[in-house]
Amino acid sequence: MKAITITDVARRAGVSPKTVSRVINGEAHVRPEVRDMVARVVADMNYRPNAFARGLSSSRSFLIGLFFDDPASGYAASIQRGALERARALGRHLVIEPISFDRSDWRRLLEDTLQGLRLDGAILTSPICDRADLIAVFEEHDVPVVRIAPGSDFDRTPQVRMDDRAAARTMTEHLLSLGHRDIAFVLGNPKHSASERRWLGFQDAMTAAGITPDPRRVFQGDFRFRSGLEAADALFGTSPHPTAVFASNDEMALGVLVAAMRNQIAVPRSVSIVGFDDVAIARMAWPQLTTIRQPNFEMGAAAIDLLIERRNAGADGKSETCRELPYELVIRSTCMPRSLA
Amino acid sequence: MKAITITDVARRAGVSPKTVSRVINGEAHVRPEVRDMVARVVADMNYRPNAFARGLSSSRSFLIGLFFDDPASGYAASIQRGALERARALGRHLVIEPISFDRSDWRRLLEDTLQGLRLDGAILTSPICDRADLIAVFEEHDVPVVRIAPGSDFDRTPQVRMDDRAAARTMTEHLLSLGHRDIAFVLGNPKHSASERRWLGFQDAMTAAGITPDPRRVFQGDFRFRSGLEAADALFGTSPHPTAVFASNDEMALGVLVAAMRNQIAVPRSVSIVGFDDVAIARMAWPQLTTIRQPNFEMGAAAIDLLIERRNAGADGKSETCRELPYELVIRSTCMPRSLA
DNA sequence: CTGAAAGCGCTTACAG
DNA sequence: CTGAAAGCGCTTACAG
Numbered sequence: 100m101k102a103i104t105i106t107d108v109a110r111r112a113g114v115s116p117k118t119v120s121r122v123i124n125g126e127a128h129v130r131p132e133v134r135d136m137v138a139r140v141v142a143d144m145n146y147r148p149n150a151f152a153r154g155l156s157s158s159r160s161f162l163i164g165l166f167f168d169d170p171a172s173g174y175a176a177s178i179q180r181g182a183l184e185r186a187r188a189l190g191r192h193l194v195i196e197p198i199s200f201d202r203s204d205w206r207r208l209l210e211d212t213l214q215g216l217r218l219d220g221a222i223l224t225s226p227i228c229d230r231a232d233l234i235a236v237f238e239e240h241d242v243p244v245v246r247i248a249p250g251s252d253f254d255r256t257p258q259v260r261m262d263d264r265a266a267a268r269t270m271t272e273h274l275l276s277l278g279h280r281d282i283a284f285v286l287g288n289p290k291h292s293a294s295e296r297r298w299l300g301f302q303d304a305m306t307a308a309g310i311t312p313d314p315r316r317v318f319q320g321d322f323r324f325r326s327g328l329e330a331a332d333a334l335f336g337t338s339p340h341p342t343a344v345f346a347s348n349d350e351m352a353l354g355v356l357v358a359a360m361r362n363q364i365a366v367p368r369s370v371s372i373v374g375f376d377d378v379a380i381a382r383m384a385w386p387q388l389t390t391i392r393q394p395n396f397e398m399g400a401a402a403i404d405l406l407i408e409r410r411n412a413g414a415d416g417k418s419e420t421c422r423e424l425p426y427e428l429v430i431r432s433t434c435m436p437r438s439l440a
Numbered sequence: 441m442k443a444i445t446i447t448d449v450a451r452r453a454g455v456s457p458k459t460v461s462r463v464i465n466g467e468a469h470v471r472p473e474v475r476d477m478v479a480r481v482v483a484d485m486n487y488r489p490n491a492f493a494r495g496l497s498s499s500r501s502f503l504i505g506l507f508f509d510d511p512a513s514g515y516a517a518s519i520q521r522g523a524l525e526r527a528r529a530l531g532r533h534l535v536i537e538p539i540s541f542d543r544s545d546w547r548r549l550l551e552d553t554l555q556g557l558r559l560d561g562a563i564l565t566s567p568i569c570d571r572a573d574l575i576a577v578f579e580e581h582d583v584p585v586v587r588i589a590p591g592s593d594f595d596r597t598p599q600v601r602m603d604d605r606a607a608a609r610t611m612t613e614h615l616l617s618l619g620h621r622d623i624a625f626v627l628g629n630p631k632h633s634a635s636e637r638r639w640l641g642f643q644d645a646m647t648a649a650g651i652t653p654d655p656r657r658v659f660q661g662d663f664r665f666r667s668g669l670e671a672a673d674a675l676f677g678t679s680p681h682p683t684a685v686f687a688s689n690d691e692m693a694l695g696v697l698v699a700a701m702r703n704q705i706a707v708p709r710s711v712s713i714v715g716f717d718d719v720a721i722a723r724m725a726w727p728q729l730t731t732i733r734q735p736n737f738e739m740g741a742a743a744i745d746l747l748i749e750r751r752n753a754g755a756d757g758k759s760e761t762c763r764e765l766p767y768e769l770v771i772r773s774t775c776m777p778r779s780l781a
Numbered sequence: 782c783t784g785a786a787a788g789c790g791c792t793t794a795c796a797g
Numbered sequence: 798c799t800g801a802a803a804g805c806g807c808t809t810a811c812a813g
Contacts, residue, residue, distance in 0.1 A: 455783080455784085456783070456784045456785075457784090458783070458784055458785085459782090459783065462782095462783090468782095469782055469783080470782070470783085471782065474782085474783090496788095496789050496790065496791080497788075497789050498789085499789080
């Protein structure tokens, strides 16, 4: 199948290739009747511009890179899906790129990609979005970056975020409103800046309620199931055990839930458990997990929007630099008022 | 930062651009000392070929498309990860493309991609890999395809698979060896050809053991958690309930597990439950799920291998057309001998 | 084994 | 508002 080129279209339409180019790129300065006519020929001939020719002459690639540390995590998957749908709707393609800082040649690999692919933009997710040396590489190669949930250098790039601290505070207040006072907290992976924000939000609410969190009720986790399980095994080994546990994400909350079962502690009758994220597995547990819904899909889509707006606004033009998306407290079945315990 | 071109390298090395091209592409017919010298200049100058110029002149893109129906499923995520790692190791980039047959213009969207991006190859996953009209579009555009776990038209494209039928038979034999005779089966989503193969494997083992599966113990599911839950609620409403349940994937097995808990049926004491896939959540349940490990990561990587081998072999050359990967029975904690029940 | 010429299919920069 | 010319940075096809 021989591909149709812009020259074929121009010949058939009786105009120059440049005019066809103007029409397909929606540029101004084409008489309406010419525009319509050319558009009709384009559709008739089923013409599609060659992305490589376009990229070569204009150094626009229509390719957006999504950079991940661990592309297989549930967190990454939902962001990816949001970015994917929006990118396709806007005629861009999404290239997935893993970054491994373990490899000493990560920088060379990245530069290969950046120089070879001439990405129109890049999306950086947590935790790699907080590496200043990484961002610098993108800056050197003039690739616009949007970061999702960064924890520092807020003025350096546009960003998409949600208020983890307020969300954790809301969740803690929910537990307090149920009468809980002895609340354990499982910290998230310290590499992710969100971990600290969630911990601060927990403290905010406790302090406001006149409670000083007990250090013996705080456990270091890493956002993985196993760490929640181990924290909770330690927790339930003490007597009395806390009446509620706030895990910094759902996967760890599930670990806490399993530990409770192993230790024959009824949930929520004897202990309330809450998570954070609202990933799919929150509804596959029994009881179903009370959690905070984090709008990952929407954050992925918003990151694409910011990148495109930026591009359309031009280097000088002003465009949005921070989009904050709302969270939501999702009450399901792992909590119960303390007085009924 | 002005990019370095092949001409810059050629000038510095005192050779023609064509010779540099030969070196970076590893072509034959370059004197070893020239090759080494040029390679040194390339490294010194930190030269990286422009993918668009390359693509435009050679119609090779170094881009491989991974096509999904539902890119957010856990199944898709692990295949993606395998494909991603192997593709990057071989200097290819992975573009993720969703296909929605719900949209009447799916074909046009796909053709835009195929003609615009000139993919070097495409990986099709289940269930879309069994759509003959989809495969035809790739054929028309001369894009080599490798399918993962197809259910028909085996001679049409190279493929990566595992023996679902034998795996299901193995799992069933495990249950039979524990003394179970009254085994319920939850069917998978009929759109996926693997669903039927698993069902056949179950029947194989039952028949070989002289048992005719009871139709009232067979439930239609769709691979989603909820369908497992609903099937099992029906199941546990009967008396006596089966002593074992084989769900066609882990997510549904988790649904069965939750249903058992809701119905106060002890697992595995009163009922054994097994799944299929060995996704991450199989270990986040309590008790941990006995299942079949499906090598998704390896299948994604193998698909890339087949695509590259094919390309290197040329249109006429022979290359591998079917790679079957091994499964594994993973015994965890949701099963128990029937005699102890 | 090596290179000069032409071309891939667009867009940029300019002219009118 | 429209177009002719040149060029993007490689590789192909050919010659020697």
